[in-house]
Amino acid sequence: MKEYMLKKISDKSIVVGVVGLGYVGLPLAVEKAKAGYKTIGFDVQFQKVDMVNKGQNYIGDVVDRELVNLVDSGNLEATTDFSFVKNVDFIAICVPTPLDKHQQPDISYVKNSAEEIAKYLTKKTIVVLESTTYPGTTEDLVKPILEEGSGLKCGVDFYLGFSPERVDPGNIIYKTKNTPKVVGGVGKDATEVIAAMYRSVLEGEVKEVSSPTIAEMEKILENTYRNVNIGMINELAMLCDRMGINIWEVIEAAKTKPYGFQAFYPGPGLGGHCIPLDPYYLSWKAREYGFHTSMIESSMSINDKMPEYCVGRAVRILNKYEKSLKMAKILVVGVAYKQNIDDYRESPALEVIKILEESGALVEFYDPWISEYKYQGKIHKGKQNIKPEQVEKYDLLIITAAHSNVDYVMLQKHAKNIFDTKNVMKDIKNRENIEVL
Numbered sequence: 001m002k003e004y005m006l007k008k009i010s011d012k013s014i015v016v017g018v019v020g021l022g023y024v025g026l027p028l029a030v031e032k033a034k035a036g037y038k039t040i041g042f043d044v045q046f047q048k049v050d051m052v053n054k055g056q057n058y059i060g061d062v063v064d065r066e067l068v069n070l071v072d073s074g075n076l077e078a079t080t081d082f083s084f085v086k087n088v089d090f091i092a093i094c095v096p097t098p099l100d101k102h103q104q105p106d107i108s109y110v111k112n113s114a115e116e117i118a119k120y121l122t123k124k125t126i127v128v129l130e131s132t133t134y135p136g137t138t139e140d141l142v143k144p145i146l147e148e149g150s151g152l153k154c155g156v157d158f159y160l161g162f163s164p165e166r167v168d169p170g171n172i173i174y175k176t177k178n179t180p181k182v183v184g185g186v187g188k189d190a191t192e193v194i195a196a197m198y199r200s201v202l203e204g205e206v207k208e209v210s211s212p213t214i215a216e217m218e219k220i221l222e223n224t225y226r227n228v229n230i231g232m233i234n235e236l237a238m239l240c241d242r243m244g245i246n247i248w249e250v251i252e253a254a255k256t257k258p259y260g261f262q263a264f265y266p267g268p269g270l271g272g273h274c275i276p277l278d279p280y281y282l283s284w285k286a287r288e289y290g291f292h293t294s295m296i297e298s299s300m301s302i303n304d305k306m307p308e309y310c311v312g313r314a315v316r317i318l319n320k321y322e323k324s325l326k327m328a329k330i331l332v333v334g335v336a337y338k339q340n341i342d343d344y345r346e347s348p349a350l351e352v353i354k355i356l357e358e359s360g361a362l363v364e365f366y367d368p369w370i371s372e373y374k375y376q377g378k379i380h381k382g383k384q385n386i387k388p389e390q391v392e393k394y395d396l397l398i399i400t401a402a403h404s405n406v407d408y409v410m411l412q413k414h415a416k417n418i419f420d421t422k423n424v425m426k427d428i429k430n431r432e433n434i435e436v437l
Protein backbone atom coordinates (compact mmCIF):
# COMPACT_ATOMS: atom_id res chain seq x y z
CA MET A 1 0.00 0.00 0.00
CA LYS A 2 2.87 2.37 0.86
CA GLU A 3 4.51 2.23 -2.58
CA TYR A 4 1.13 2.56 -4.28
CA MET A 5 0.29 5.69 -2.24
CA LEU A 6 3.74 7.28 -2.71
CA LYS A 7 3.44 6.76 -6.48
CA LYS A 8 -0.01 8.38 -6.50
CA ILE A 9 1.38 11.34 -4.55
CA SER A 10 4.29 11.79 -6.92
CA ASP A 11 2.13 11.66 -10.04
CA LYS A 12 -0.50 13.91 -8.39
CA SER A 13 -3.31 11.47 -9.07
CA ILE A 14 -4.47 11.59 -5.45
CA VAL A 15 -7.90 13.11 -4.87
CA VAL A 16 -7.95 15.18 -1.69
CA GLY A 17 -10.86 15.65 0.70
CA VAL A 18 -10.92 18.38 3.34
CA VAL A 19 -13.60 17.99 6.01
CA GLY A 20 -14.58 21.32 7.61
CA LEU A 21 -14.20 24.41 5.43
CA GLY A 22 -13.49 27.04 8.10
CA TYR A 23 -10.45 29.18 8.98
CA VAL A 24 -8.21 26.10 8.75
CA GLY A 25 -9.92 23.88 6.18
CA LEU A 26 -10.58 26.34 3.36
CA PRO A 27 -6.96 27.63 3.11
CA LEU A 28 -5.79 23.99 3.27
CA ALA A 29 -8.17 22.93 0.49
CA VAL A 30 -6.97 25.86 -1.63
CA GLU A 31 -3.30 24.91 -1.14
CA LYS A 32 -3.94 21.27 -2.08
CA ALA A 33 -5.88 22.31 -5.18
CA LYS A 34 -3.18 24.84 -6.12
CA ALA A 35 -0.60 22.05 -5.86
CA GLY A 36 -2.49 20.25 -8.63
CA TYR A 37 -4.62 17.81 -6.63
CA LYS A 38 -8.28 17.51 -7.41
CA THR A 39 -9.81 18.60 -4.11
CA ILE A 40 -13.26 18.14 -2.60
CA GLY A 41 -14.26 20.14 0.47
CA PHE A 42 -16.87 18.72 2.85
CA ASP A 43 -18.90 20.78 5.28
CA VAL A 44 -22.19 20.44 7.14
CA GLN A 45 -23.03 24.10 6.45
CA PHE A 46 -24.72 24.31 3.07
CA GLN A 47 -24.09 28.08 2.91
CA LYS A 48 -20.28 27.63 3.01
CA VAL A 49 -20.40 24.82 0.44
CA ASP A 50 -22.54 26.96 -1.83
CA MET A 51 -20.16 29.93 -1.51
CA VAL A 52 -17.11 27.80 -2.33
CA ASN A 53 -18.84 26.36 -5.40
CA LYS A 54 -19.66 29.90 -6.54
CA GLY A 55 -16.04 30.96 -5.97
CA GLN A 56 -17.10 33.33 -3.17
CA ASN A 57 -14.41 33.65 -0.52
CA TYR A 58 -15.24 34.07 3.17
CA ILE A 59 -11.81 33.54 4.79
CA GLY A 60 -9.32 36.41 5.09
CA ASP A 61 -6.25 34.26 4.42
CA VAL A 62 -7.60 32.98 1.09
CA VAL A 63 -6.97 35.06 -2.04
CA ASP A 64 -10.35 35.70 -3.76
CA ARG A 65 -8.97 35.32 -7.30
CA GLU A 66 -7.22 32.03 -6.48
CA LEU A 67 -10.45 30.53 -5.17
CA VAL A 68 -12.36 31.60 -8.30
CA ASN A 69 -9.68 30.16 -10.59
CA LEU A 70 -9.55 26.83 -8.74
CA VAL A 71 -13.33 26.45 -8.80
CA ASP A 72 -13.54 27.47 -12.48
CA SER A 73 -10.83 24.99 -13.45
CA GLY A 74 -12.69 22.20 -11.64
CA ASN A 75 -9.79 21.56 -9.25
CA LEU A 76 -11.82 22.57 -6.20
CA GLU A 77 -15.42 21.81 -5.35
CA ALA A 78 -17.41 21.48 -2.16
CA THR A 79 -20.26 19.32 -0.95
CA THR A 80 -22.38 18.42 2.08
CA ASP A 81 -22.68 14.87 0.74
CA PHE A 82 -20.21 12.56 2.52
CA SER A 83 -20.77 9.74 0.03
CA PHE A 84 -18.13 11.53 -2.09
CA VAL A 85 -15.60 10.33 0.50
CA LYS A 86 -15.43 7.12 -1.52
CA ASN A 87 -13.88 9.16 -4.37
CA VAL A 88 -11.01 10.58 -2.32
CA ASP A 89 -7.60 9.13 -1.43
CA PHE A 90 -6.49 11.61 1.24
CA ILE A 91 -8.79 13.18 3.85
CA ALA A 92 -7.84 15.99 6.24
CA ILE A 93 -10.26 16.57 9.14
CA CYS A 94 -10.39 20.25 10.17
CA VAL A 95 -13.56 20.47 12.27
CA PRO A 96 -13.96 22.56 15.45
CA THR A 97 -12.78 21.38 18.87
CA PRO A 98 -14.53 23.77 21.28
CA LEU A 99 -15.36 23.45 24.97
CA ASP A 100 -18.78 22.57 26.35
CA LYS A 101 -20.56 24.69 28.96
CA HIS A 102 -18.60 22.94 31.72
CA GLN A 103 -15.32 23.97 30.04
CA GLN A 104 -14.66 20.38 29.03
CA PRO A 105 -13.58 19.23 25.55
CA ASP A 106 -16.48 18.99 23.10
CA ILE A 107 -15.12 16.33 20.80
CA SER A 108 -18.49 15.72 19.11
CA TYR A 109 -17.46 17.40 15.82
CA VAL A 110 -14.45 15.09 15.46
CA LYS A 111 -16.60 12.09 16.38
CA ASN A 112 -19.41 12.99 13.96
CA SER A 113 -17.09 13.65 11.05
CA ALA A 114 -15.16 10.40 11.67
CA GLU A 115 -18.48 8.50 11.72
CA GLU A 116 -19.50 10.04 8.39
CA ILE A 117 -16.09 9.28 6.85
CA ALA A 118 -16.20 5.69 8.13
CA LYS A 119 -19.43 4.98 6.23
CA TYR A 120 -17.73 5.66 2.90
CA LEU A 121 -14.07 4.87 3.64
CA THR A 122 -12.46 2.69 0.99
CA LYS A 123 -9.20 0.76 0.94
CA LYS A 124 -5.95 2.67 0.30
CA THR A 125 -7.16 5.94 1.78
CA ILE A 126 -5.17 8.23 4.09
CA VAL A 127 -7.03 9.98 6.94
CA VAL A 128 -5.35 12.79 8.86
CA LEU A 129 -6.83 14.62 11.83
CA GLU A 130 -5.73 18.29 11.90
CA SER A 131 -8.07 19.63 14.61
CA THR A 132 -6.32 20.53 17.86
CA THR A 133 -7.20 17.99 20.54
CA TYR A 134 -6.01 16.09 23.62
CA PRO A 135 -3.22 13.48 23.27
CA GLY A 136 -4.72 10.12 22.35
CA THR A 137 -7.67 11.31 20.23
CA THR A 138 -6.42 9.87 16.93
CA GLU A 139 -5.65 6.38 18.22
CA ASP A 140 -8.24 6.04 20.99
CA LEU A 141 -11.24 7.79 19.41
CA VAL A 142 -10.86 8.21 15.63
CA LYS A 143 -9.18 4.87 14.83
CA PRO A 144 -11.90 2.64 16.40
CA ILE A 145 -14.67 4.74 14.79
CA LEU A 146 -13.07 4.39 11.35
CA GLU A 147 -12.36 0.67 11.77
CA GLU A 148 -15.78 -0.25 13.15
CA GLY A 149 -17.71 1.94 10.71
CA SER A 150 -15.85 0.77 7.62
CA GLY A 151 -14.87 -2.80 8.50
CA LEU A 152 -11.34 -1.89 7.35
CA LYS A 153 -8.10 -2.26 9.32
CA CYS A 154 -5.89 0.72 10.12
CA GLY A 155 -2.34 0.29 8.82
CA VAL A 156 -3.42 -2.57 6.53
CA ASP A 157 -6.32 -1.12 4.52
CA PHE A 158 -5.96 2.58 5.28
CA TYR A 159 -3.46 4.95 6.88
CA LEU A 160 -4.26 7.23 9.79
CA GLY A 161 -2.32 10.05 11.44
CA PHE A 162 -2.37 13.39 13.19
CA SER A 163 -0.86 16.59 11.83
CA PRO A 164 -1.66 19.71 13.81
CA GLU A 165 -2.77 22.82 12.00
CA ARG A 166 -0.66 25.83 12.95
CA VAL A 167 -2.16 28.54 10.77
CA ASP A 168 -2.01 32.01 12.31
CA PRO A 169 -4.88 33.98 10.72
CA GLY A 170 -3.82 37.44 9.59
CA ASN A 171 -0.09 36.59 9.65
CA ILE A 172 1.38 38.19 6.55
CA ILE A 173 4.60 36.13 6.54
CA TYR A 174 3.52 32.65 7.60
CA LYS A 175 0.56 31.17 5.73
CA THR A 176 -0.62 27.58 5.32
CA LYS A 177 1.90 27.10 2.49
CA ASN A 178 5.13 28.01 4.32
CA THR A 179 4.36 27.06 7.94
CA PRO A 180 6.33 23.97 9.02
CA LYS A 181 4.25 20.85 9.68
CA VAL A 182 4.53 18.02 12.19
CA VAL A 183 3.27 14.56 11.22
CA GLY A 184 2.69 11.52 13.40
CA GLY A 185 1.11 8.44 11.82
CA VAL A 186 -0.21 5.20 13.27
CA GLY A 187 2.87 3.23 12.24
CA LYS A 188 5.99 4.24 10.32
CA ASP A 189 4.52 3.72 6.85
CA ALA A 190 1.58 5.99 7.61
CA THR A 191 3.94 8.71 8.86
CA GLU A 192 6.08 8.43 5.74
CA VAL A 193 3.14 8.59 3.33
CA ILE A 194 1.39 11.46 5.15
CA ALA A 195 4.66 13.43 5.32
CA ALA A 196 5.23 12.85 1.59
CA MET A 197 1.76 14.19 0.89
CA TYR A 198 2.40 17.41 2.87
CA ARG A 199 5.86 17.83 1.32
CA SER A 200 4.30 17.71 -2.13
CA VAL A 201 2.10 20.69 -1.25
CA LEU A 202 3.89 22.84 1.33
CA GLU A 203 7.13 24.82 1.35
CA GLY A 204 7.85 24.60 5.09
CA GLU A 205 9.71 21.76 6.83
CA VAL A 206 7.67 18.58 7.46
CA LYS A 207 8.86 16.99 10.69
CA GLU A 208 8.04 13.32 11.23
CA VAL A 209 7.42 12.16 14.81
CA SER A 210 6.99 8.66 16.17
CA SER A 211 3.22 8.68 16.86
CA PRO A 212 0.01 10.71 16.57
CA THR A 213 0.13 11.23 20.36
CA ILE A 214 3.48 13.06 20.13
CA ALA A 215 2.04 15.31 17.40
CA GLU A 216 -1.13 15.95 19.43
CA MET A 217 0.88 16.77 22.54
CA GLU A 218 3.33 19.07 20.75
CA LYS A 219 0.44 21.18 19.41
CA ILE A 220 -1.01 21.53 22.91
CA LEU A 221 2.48 22.42 24.16
CA GLU A 222 2.72 25.27 21.59
CA ASN A 223 -0.59 26.76 22.66
CA THR A 224 -0.14 26.16 26.38
CA TYR A 225 3.25 27.89 26.13
CA ARG A 226 1.51 30.99 24.75
CA ASN A 227 -1.33 30.81 27.24
CA VAL A 228 0.95 30.51 30.27
CA ASN A 229 3.36 33.24 29.13
CA ILE A 230 0.49 35.62 28.40
CA GLY A 231 -0.93 34.79 31.85
CA MET A 232 2.42 35.66 33.42
CA ILE A 233 2.74 38.98 31.58
CA ASN A 234 -0.87 39.90 32.42
CA GLU A 235 -0.10 39.29 36.08
CA LEU A 236 3.02 41.45 35.83
CA ALA A 237 1.01 44.17 34.06
CA MET A 238 -1.38 44.32 37.02
CA LEU A 239 1.53 44.41 39.47
CA CYS A 240 3.36 47.08 37.46
CA ASP A 241 0.24 49.25 37.45
CA ARG A 242 0.09 49.03 41.23
CA MET A 243 3.80 49.90 41.45
CA GLY A 244 3.52 52.77 38.98
CA ILE A 245 5.79 51.04 36.43
CA ASN A 246 5.10 50.97 32.69
CA ILE A 247 5.07 47.25 31.74
CA TRP A 248 5.44 48.02 28.02
CA GLU A 249 8.73 49.83 28.58
CA VAL A 250 9.89 46.94 30.76
CA ILE A 251 9.16 44.43 27.96
CA GLU A 252 10.93 46.57 25.35
CA ALA A 253 14.01 46.67 27.59
CA ALA A 254 13.90 42.90 28.27
CA LYS A 255 13.62 42.25 24.52
CA THR A 256 17.14 43.58 23.96
CA LYS A 257 18.47 40.31 25.42
CA PRO A 258 19.32 38.25 22.35
CA TYR A 259 18.75 34.85 24.00
CA GLY A 260 16.58 33.29 26.68
CA PHE A 261 13.72 35.80 26.46
CA GLN A 262 10.69 35.92 24.19
CA ALA A 263 8.39 38.91 24.45
CA PHE A 264 4.72 38.40 25.31
CA TYR A 265 2.34 41.31 25.78
CA PRO A 266 -0.51 41.98 28.18
CA GLY A 267 -4.04 42.65 26.97
CA PRO A 268 -7.73 42.51 27.90
CA GLY A 269 -7.69 38.68 27.96
CA LEU A 270 -7.30 35.76 25.59
CA GLY A 271 -9.30 35.20 22.43
CA GLY A 272 -9.66 32.98 19.40
CA HIS A 273 -10.54 29.35 18.89
CA CYS A 274 -7.15 28.06 20.11
CA ILE A 275 -5.09 29.66 22.88
CA PRO A 276 -7.90 30.08 25.46
CA LEU A 277 -9.35 26.61 24.81
CA ASP A 278 -6.60 24.13 23.99
CA PRO A 279 -4.92 23.99 27.42
CA TYR A 280 -8.30 22.88 28.82
CA TYR A 281 -8.05 19.83 26.57
CA LEU A 282 -4.77 18.96 28.27
CA SER A 283 -5.89 19.67 31.84
CA TRP A 284 -9.00 17.55 31.22
CA LYS A 285 -6.90 14.63 29.94
CA ALA A 286 -4.39 15.08 32.77
CA ARG A 287 -7.15 14.41 35.34
CA GLU A 288 -7.52 10.90 33.88
CA TYR A 289 -3.97 10.33 35.15
CA GLY A 290 -4.67 11.89 38.56
CA PHE A 291 -2.53 14.89 37.56
CA HIS A 292 -3.41 18.50 38.31
CA THR A 293 -2.01 21.02 35.78
CA SER A 294 -1.69 23.82 38.31
CA MET A 295 0.30 26.23 36.13
CA ILE A 296 -2.29 26.01 33.35
CA GLU A 297 -5.16 26.55 35.80
CA SER A 298 -3.36 29.50 37.31
CA SER A 299 -2.72 31.25 33.98
CA MET A 300 -6.31 30.53 32.89
CA SER A 301 -7.64 32.21 35.96
CA ILE A 302 -5.42 35.29 35.46
CA ASN A 303 -6.34 35.59 31.78
CA ASP A 304 -10.04 35.05 32.48
CA LYS A 305 -10.03 37.94 34.97
CA MET A 306 -8.47 40.46 32.55
CA PRO A 307 -11.76 41.79 31.10
CA GLU A 308 -12.97 42.55 34.63
CA TYR A 309 -9.63 44.11 35.52
CA CYS A 310 -9.84 46.34 32.40
CA VAL A 311 -13.31 47.50 33.41
CA GLY A 312 -11.90 48.32 36.87
CA ARG A 313 -9.23 50.47 35.19
CA ALA A 314 -11.93 52.16 33.09
CA VAL A 315 -13.82 53.01 36.30
CA ARG A 316 -10.64 54.53 37.72
CA ILE A 317 -10.17 56.74 34.66
CA LEU A 318 -13.79 57.92 34.76
CA ASN A 319 -13.54 58.61 38.51
CA LYS A 320 -10.70 61.04 37.85
CA TYR A 321 -13.23 63.14 35.94
CA GLU A 322 -15.97 62.57 38.52
CA LYS A 323 -17.91 60.47 36.10
CA SER A 324 -19.59 57.24 37.14
CA LEU A 325 -19.55 54.13 34.99
CA LYS A 326 -23.33 54.10 35.07
CA MET A 327 -24.57 56.11 32.06
CA ALA A 328 -20.97 56.75 30.88
CA LYS A 329 -20.73 56.75 27.08
CA ILE A 330 -18.02 54.29 26.11
CA LEU A 331 -16.67 53.31 22.70
CA VAL A 332 -14.86 49.98 22.50
CA VAL A 333 -12.39 50.03 19.59
CA GLY A 334 -11.79 46.56 18.10
CA VAL A 335 -13.93 43.56 18.99
CA ALA A 336 -11.91 41.02 16.96
CA TYR A 337 -9.84 38.72 19.15
CA LYS A 338 -6.67 40.09 17.59
CA GLN A 339 -5.45 42.65 15.09
CA ASN A 340 -6.43 42.74 11.42
CA ILE A 341 -8.88 39.84 11.34
CA ASP A 342 -12.67 39.55 11.33
CA ASP A 343 -12.85 36.68 13.85
CA TYR A 344 -14.39 37.51 17.25
CA ARG A 345 -14.60 33.97 18.68
CA GLU A 346 -13.82 34.09 22.43
CA SER A 347 -12.77 37.73 22.04
CA PRO A 348 -12.18 39.33 25.45
CA ALA A 349 -13.64 42.60 24.11
CA LEU A 350 -17.09 40.98 24.15
CA GLU A 351 -16.73 40.22 27.84
CA VAL A 352 -15.46 43.77 28.49
CA ILE A 353 -18.58 45.14 26.76
CA LYS A 354 -20.84 42.76 28.68
CA ILE A 355 -19.42 43.80 32.06
CA LEU A 356 -19.62 47.50 31.14
CA GLU A 357 -23.24 47.14 30.07
CA GLU A 358 -24.14 45.23 33.22
CA SER A 359 -22.76 48.19 35.18
CA GLY A 360 -25.07 50.57 33.34
CA ALA A 361 -22.58 52.06 30.86
CA LEU A 362 -23.83 53.02 27.39
CA VAL A 363 -21.49 51.06 25.17
CA GLU A 364 -20.95 51.12 21.42
CA PHE A 365 -18.21 49.51 19.39
CA TYR A 366 -16.16 50.46 16.37
CA ASP A 367 -14.27 47.84 14.38
CA PRO A 368 -13.36 48.28 10.70
CA TRP A 369 -13.32 44.47 10.37
CA ILE A 370 -16.57 43.58 12.12
CA SER A 371 -20.01 45.15 11.63
CA GLU A 372 -21.87 42.98 14.13
CA TYR A 373 -21.29 40.13 16.52
CA LYS A 374 -23.38 37.63 18.42
CA TYR A 375 -22.58 37.02 22.09
CA GLN A 376 -24.62 34.95 24.51
CA GLY A 377 -27.57 34.94 22.14
CA LYS A 378 -27.63 38.71 21.58
CA ILE A 379 -26.66 40.49 18.33
CA HIS A 380 -24.58 43.65 18.75
CA LYS A 381 -24.27 46.03 15.82
CA GLY A 382 -21.34 48.43 15.62
CA LYS A 383 -19.65 51.05 13.49
CA GLN A 384 -17.12 50.25 10.77
CA ASN A 385 -16.25 53.94 10.25
CA ILE A 386 -16.08 56.78 12.70
CA LYS A 387 -15.93 60.57 12.33
CA PRO A 388 -14.16 63.04 14.68
CA GLU A 389 -17.46 64.60 15.85
CA GLN A 390 -18.72 61.12 16.81
CA VAL A 391 -15.55 60.39 18.81
CA GLU A 392 -16.04 63.59 20.84
CA LYS A 393 -19.33 62.45 22.35
CA TYR A 394 -17.85 59.49 24.28
CA ASP A 395 -16.59 59.79 27.85
CA LEU A 396 -14.04 57.04 27.23
CA LEU A 397 -12.56 54.98 24.40
CA ILE A 398 -11.23 51.52 25.27
CA ILE A 399 -8.86 50.07 22.67
CA THR A 400 -9.15 46.27 22.74
CA ALA A 401 -7.64 45.23 19.38
CA ALA A 402 -4.60 46.72 17.64
CA HIS A 403 -6.02 46.94 14.10
CA SER A 404 -3.66 48.76 11.77
CA ASN A 405 -6.42 50.41 9.70
CA VAL A 406 -7.70 52.58 12.57
CA ASP A 407 -6.75 56.28 12.60
CA TYR A 408 -5.35 56.45 16.15
CA VAL A 409 -4.04 60.00 15.67
CA MET A 410 -7.58 61.19 14.94
CA LEU A 411 -8.97 59.21 17.88
CA GLN A 412 -6.42 60.72 20.27
CA LYS A 413 -7.13 64.22 18.99
CA HIS A 414 -10.88 63.99 19.54
CA ALA A 415 -11.37 61.60 22.46
CA LYS A 416 -11.95 62.84 26.00
CA ASN A 417 -10.18 59.83 27.50
CA ILE A 418 -8.59 56.68 26.13
CA PHE A 419 -7.72 53.42 27.85
CA ASP A 420 -5.29 51.66 25.52
CA THR A 421 -5.07 47.97 26.50
CA LYS A 422 -2.81 47.14 23.51
CA ASN A 423 -0.31 50.05 23.67
CA VAL A 424 -1.22 50.75 20.07
CA MET A 425 -0.89 54.50 20.65
CA LYS A 426 2.70 54.23 21.85
CA ASP A 427 4.05 56.57 19.15
CA ILE A 428 1.57 59.37 19.81
CA LYS A 429 3.39 62.24 21.52
CA ASN A 430 0.46 63.98 23.24
CA ARG A 431 -0.48 61.48 25.92
CA GLU A 432 -2.62 63.65 28.20
CA ASN A 433 -5.81 61.71 27.50
CA ILE A 434 -4.20 58.25 27.12
CA GLU A 435 -3.73 55.63 29.80
CA VAL A 436 -2.15 52.26 28.94
CA LEU A 437 -2.80 48.87 30.52
Ligand SMILES: NC(=O)c1ccc[n+]([C@@H]2O[C@H](COP(=O)([O-])OP(=O)(O)OC[C@H]3O[C@@H](n4cnc5c(N)ncnc54)[C@H](O)[C@@H]3O)[C@@H](O)[C@H]2O)c1
Binds near residue numbers: 025042094109
Ligand atom coordinates in the same frame (compact mmCIF):
# COMPACT_ATOMS: atom_id res chain seq x y z
N1 LIG B 1 -8.57 29.14 13.57
C1 LIG B 1 -7.30 28.99 13.87
O1 LIG B 1 -6.55 29.95 13.91
C2 LIG B 1 -6.70 27.63 14.13
C3 LIG B 1 -5.32 27.48 14.12
C4 LIG B 1 -4.77 26.24 14.36
C5 LIG B 1 -5.59 25.17 14.64
N2 LIG B 1 -6.95 25.33 14.68
C6 LIG B 1 -7.78 24.16 14.95
O2 LIG B 1 -8.37 23.73 13.73
C7 LIG B 1 -9.68 23.21 13.97
C8 LIG B 1 -10.70 23.93 13.11
O3 LIG B 1 -10.72 25.29 13.49
P1 LIG B 1 -11.35 26.43 12.57
O4 LIG B 1 -10.94 27.71 13.17
O5 LIG B 1 -11.05 26.17 11.13
O6 LIG B 1 -12.90 26.18 12.83
P2 LIG B 1 -14.13 26.78 11.97
O7 LIG B 1 -15.27 26.82 12.90
O8 LIG B 1 -13.69 28.04 11.29
O9 LIG B 1 -14.37 25.71 10.84
C9 LIG B 1 -14.79 24.42 11.09
C10 LIG B 1 -15.73 23.98 9.98
O10 LIG B 1 -16.08 22.62 10.22
C11 LIG B 1 -17.44 22.47 9.85
N3 LIG B 1 -17.96 21.26 10.47
C12 LIG B 1 -18.41 21.06 11.72
N4 LIG B 1 -18.78 19.79 11.91
C13 LIG B 1 -18.57 19.16 10.74
C14 LIG B 1 -18.75 17.82 10.29
N5 LIG B 1 -19.21 16.88 11.10
N6 LIG B 1 -18.42 17.54 9.02
C15 LIG B 1 -17.95 18.49 8.18
N7 LIG B 1 -17.75 19.77 8.55
C16 LIG B 1 -18.04 20.09 9.82
C17 LIG B 1 -18.10 23.75 10.30
O11 LIG B 1 -19.33 23.95 9.65
C18 LIG B 1 -17.03 24.78 9.93
O12 LIG B 1 -17.22 25.28 8.62
C19 LIG B 1 -9.92 23.35 15.47
O13 LIG B 1 -9.57 22.17 16.10
C20 LIG B 1 -8.95 24.44 15.88
O14 LIG B 1 -8.56 24.33 17.22
C21 LIG B 1 -7.53 26.54 14.39
